Amino acid sequence: MPRFDFVRAHTVDEALQLLADPRYVSRPLAGGTDVLVLVRQEKPSFDRVVDISRIAELKVIERRGAEVIVGAAVTFTEAADSPLLQEAAGCLVEACLAVGGPAIRNAGTLGGNIINAAACADGVPPLVCLDTVARLRSLTAARCLPVSALIQGANRTALQPGELLTHFAFPVPPIGVRQAFTKLGRRNAQAISRLGMAATGRLDAQGRVDYVRLAPGAVMPSPQRLEGVEALLLGQEPTDSLLAAAGQKTAEAMIAATGRRWSTEYKELAIQALAARTLHRALFGT
Amino acid sequence: MQIEFRLNGQPAAVEAPPDITLLDLLRDRLHLTGTKEGCSVGECGACSVLIDGQLYNSCLVLAPQVEGREVITIEGITAPDGGPNDLQENFIVHGAVQCGFCIPGMVLAGEALLRRKPNPTRAEIRAGLAGNLCRCTGYQHIVDAIEATARQRLSVPADALIS
Numbered sequence: 001m002p003r004f005d006f007v008r009a010h011t012v013d014e015a016l017q018l019l020a021d022p023r024y025v026s027r028p029l030a031g032g033t034d035v036l037v038l039v040r041q042e043k044p045s046f047d048r049v050v051d052i053s054r055i056a057e058l059k060v061i062e063r064r065g066a067e068v069i070v071g072a073a074v075t076f077t078e079a080a081d082s083p084l085l086q087e088a089a090g091c092l093v094e095a096c097l098a099v100g101g102p103a104i105r106n107a108g109t110l111g112g113n114i115i116n117a118a119a120c121a122d123g124v125p126p127l128v129c130l131d132t133v134a135r136l137r138s139l140t141a142a143r144c145l146p147v148s149a150l151i152q153g154a155n156r157t158a159l160q161p162g163e164l165l166t167h168f169a170f171p172v173p174p175i176g177v178r179q180a181f182t183k184l185g186r187r188n189a190q191a192i193s194r195l196g197m198a199a200t201g202r203l204d205a206q207g208r209v210d211y212v213r214l215a216p217g218a219v220m221p222s223p224q225r226l227e228g229v230e231a232l233l234l235g236q237e238p239t240d241s242l243l244a245a246a247g248q249k250t251a252e253a254m255i256a257a258t259g260r261r262w263s264t265e266y267k268e269l270a271i272q273a274l275a276a277r278t279l280h281r282a283l284f285g286t
Numbered sequence: 287m288q289i290e291f292r293l294n295g296q297p298a299a300v301e302a303p304p305d306i307t308l309l310d311l312l313r314d315r316l317h318l319t320g321t322k323e324g325c326s327v328g329e330c331g332a333c334s335v336l337i338d339g340q341l342y343n344s345c346l347v348l349a350p351q352v353e354g355r356e357v358i359t360i361e362g363i364t365a366p367d368g369g370p371n372d373l374q375e376n377f378i379v380h381g382a383v384q385c386g387f388c389i390p391g392m393v394l395a396g397e398a399l400l401r402r403k404p405n406p407t408r409a410e411i412r413a414g415l416a417g418n419l420c421r422c423t424g425y426q427h428i429v430d431a432i433e434a435t436a437r438q439r440l441s442v443p444a445d446a447l448i449s
Contacts, residue, residue, distance in 0.1 A: 002304050002305040003305045004305050005304055006287065006304035006348060008350075029348065032346050032347060032351070033346050036307065036345065036347070037327050037346075039307070039348070040327070049304075051351060053351070100328070100416075101331065101416035101418070102395065102398065102413075102417055103328070103341045103343045103346075103417045104328055104346075104417060106340045106342055107342055107343070107347070188416065189413075189416030189417065190329060190416060190417055
C-alpha cells in the first residue's frame with residue numbers, strides 16, 4: 001500500500017483545486033529536496049503530493065514595470081543563470097550559487113526554500129534585503145506578504161492550508177546599487193549556513209552612502225533588515241572604522257534577538273566581520 | 287501507477303507505486319544497480335543521474351516525477367562499442383578510482399559539468415563535483431581525469447564526440 005498518492009498539476013488553478021480537496025492532506029512538491037527527505041519517514045504527514053514543478057506560470061523570471069517577478073518554482077540554477085537576476089538581484093544570484101552542490105541547485109526552488117523556512121535558508125537574506133513580497137493564492141483569495149512576515153520562525157510560515165506561494169516580487173533596485181551575499185559554513189559545498197549576509201549599497205558623488213540595505217541570515221528567529229545598522233551608515237563616508245561599527249551593531253542586533261547562547265562567543269565576532277565585509281563589497285565592489 | 291520516460295536512450299514504461307524514489311525505481315524495479323545509494327538525503331551524490339541533461343540526486347526525485355523525461359544513468363554512459371567512454375577511460379588512466387562506490391556519480395557529475403562548461407578551470411571542476419563525496423581518492427585524480435577529457439574533447443571535431 002503506497003503511503004501517499006501522486007498527482008501532477010499543470011496550472012496554478014489546477015494545483016489550488018487539488019490542494020483544497022478535503023479528501024487528502026496534500027503537500028505541494030516542487031524541487032523535492034526537502035519533501036523527499038520527509039518521504040523517507042514511515043508515516044509522512046501528508047497522503048498526497050501535488051507536483052507543481054511543471055507549472056509554467058511558476059517558472060517565470062521577468063520584469064514588470066518597476067518590479068521583478070520570480071516564480072516560486074524557479075530553481076536555484078535557473079535563478080543564478082538568469083541575466084535579469086544577475087543584473088537586478090546580484091545578492092540573490094550569489095546566494096543561489098552558495099546552495100548545496102549542482103544537483104541540489106538543479107532541483108531546489110526559491111519557493112521551497114522560503115516555505116520550508118529553515119533558519120539557515122540561503123534564499124532568505126537576499127529576498128529580505130531586496131524587500132521582496134510573496135504572492136500567495138488559494139481557491140478563494142489572493143494576498144501578498146513581505147517575505148520577512150511570511151516566515152514566522154524556524155520552519156514556520158504564515159501560509160494557510162490550501163494556500164500556495166506562487167511568486168516573489170521585488171522593486172528593481174535604483175541605478176548604481178551594488179549587491180553582495182556572503183555565507184559562512186563549515187566548508188564551501190553542501191554546507192548549511194552558520195551565518196549568511198546580504199547587502200545592497202551605493203555611494204554618492206562625495207563618497208557617502210546614499211543607499212544601503214542589510215539582511216542577515218541564520219541568526220534571527222524571524223528574518224528582517226537591520227534598519228538600525230542601515231541608519232548608522234546612511235549619509236556617512238563608509239570608512240573602515242564605520243564599517244566595523246556597523247559590524248558591531250549587527251552583532252548587537254543578533255544578540256538582542258537571540259540572547260547569549262553557547263555559540264555566541266564565536267558568532268558575535270564572525271557576524272561583525274561578515275557584516276563589515278559584505279557591506280564593503282556592496283559599497284565598493286571588492 | 288504507470289511511469290513512462292526515456293531511459294538511456296530507450297523508451298521505458300514501468301508499473302511502480304507513486305511513493306518510491308527514482309533511485310529505488312532504477313535499482314529495485316529496473317535492476318540498474320550502477321546508481322548507488324549512499325546517504326539517501328542528497329548529501330553524497332552517489333545516486334547522481336542526468337534528467338534532461340542536468341545532474342540530479344535520484345534519491346531526491348520521486349519516481350513519477352520523471353514522466354516524459356530523459357533519464358541517463360551510468361549504464362547509459364558508454365562508448366559506441368559499449369565499452370568505457372573517453373571520460374571513463376580517463377578515470378582509469380589517471381587512477382581516479384579506488385573503491386569505486388562514488389564513481390558512477392562522479393562520472394555523471396563530470397559529464398553534466400562538461401555539457402555546461404566544455405572548457406572548465408580546475409576550480410570549476412571542483413565546483414562541479416561539490417555535491418559528490420569520495421572517501422578514498424582525495425579528488426585530485428578525479429579532477430585530473432575530467433580536465434584531461436575536456437582538453438581531448440576540445441581538440442577533436444565535435445561530430446567525433448561521444449554523446
